[in-house]
Amino acid sequence: MLVVHTRIIHIASIVLVMCAVLLGVYFVGQAKDSTQLTVAVLDVGQGDAILVDGPAGQQILIDAGPDRSILAKLSEYMPFYDHDIELVILTHPHLDHYGGLHEVLNRYKVHHMYITGIVQKSPDYQDLLAQAVEKGVDVQEVWRGTQVDMGSDIHMSIFAPMVNLHDMSMSDLNESSIVAKLVYKQKSFLLTGDATDTEEKALLDAKEDVSADVLKVGHHGSEYSTSDTFLDVVHPNVAAISAGFHNMFGHPSTRLLNRLDRHDIQSFRTDQDGDIVFTTDGDTINVNTSSSRRFHFPWSTAQALYTIY
Template structure:
């Protein structure tokens, strides 16, 4: 009887070991290593980007106009995950801030970055009131800086170059927070609605010396301006011809461009001239109006792109 029990115990241990090894192999084969997922949500004529970092952080850049954001987020966040670690409002136009009002109603938001530029639209004021009511920490972006998100992941804030807090800006598009996400060797550049004026500030002519700008000195510089090189470019201002200049594209040298734009919009976005410009420099284009949501997955060295359609 004892021998039978001993054999049973031995066999049980062997089976447990084999099962454990099988599980390890399965997890290694089917659960990819640390990945960065950048999801360009299909929110119609507006911007909204959900970044899921390898360290478990959720970063939301803009929220569209509010009509679709609550349908899009659950596609990339499980039902039990209701936390946005960092919310970034690039600028307070309704097609960027509207959805963030909805997000504040349904999700816990830990911290918010914005410029504090003056704007009096009801949507923006509603968002500000909700943020203050919930006592969410508001960080004013008033200069270029770097946010470390992990040992090999960082978010560089490239613009604004100076404080816009309580300032009136004639063209709110040019108050956009511009960011660059760097994961190991892969880079993503998010332009918000920044137009040519800002592109020129970030990528000045080769005859200008970027090192003379104290606000930029801690960021990587190359001849002619900041190191704007990126694998993936979120096209400025929905692919408008007021943005995405040829000189700017030469500085960025993107492999892929994502255009956040709604179907049959009233603004003629994206511009045919911009599309031809991208094609001329060999950039592969993805558009929310044609492709639905677009997901860019990076292991830090290689990029894979999924799309809804």
């Protein structure tokens, strides 16, 4: 019996050691490069969701797409043991931007949430705000001038809306979008929500420094956003477009795509490229895409492109 017991103990030890080795390999695989900032423009269908993941594991989620598909994306890009999202920014209260937030608030500990305070009476949105308060999220209304210090040399400046929109109404909520610039050392990202050319003009008139290496174009690539004048000043190398595969709005518009071409801006789009994942050490930016739809292999999730700027 003693021999049998010893064998069992030996086998158990071997299994334990193997588990430890496998877990070690897994954690090393999950560990982030401590100098890398990731900005993932997620393929959530017709909507917007952008995950900013800092070198110290700090996250900002800008919009959450139309539905619970955001959860699978967050589990893909966040370590499984990280259940905290330091900041959620809701650019404007349209369903294709806040629809997934209910589930995010249920599954993650969201510390802070920035909104604009613009009037949006839909019961769904009111429920979301009540849920945030109930969950203890620090909800703040923000406008031009708000600065976010993420630590690790990462800063975000809120450029729009230009004024406090608390209790104000607007016929086109897109024009109330929070526009923010994310800066990490030498590299920058301009994130424009669904801003229209009217809001872009206000930004230019206010002489904000909107120049950026990467532009997340406004309103899913609508022809009424991302004007020639705006592109002249932002002067990005790369544009990211968040639009649903075969969406009913015809986003992104051919006119917008032509404008990007004329300005010699390389564009990536979630409807063709899947997730668009930028990583930067502050000196160079790499971009990976998750899908091969562009090459007509919709079943493939293999990486399609890898470019260095």
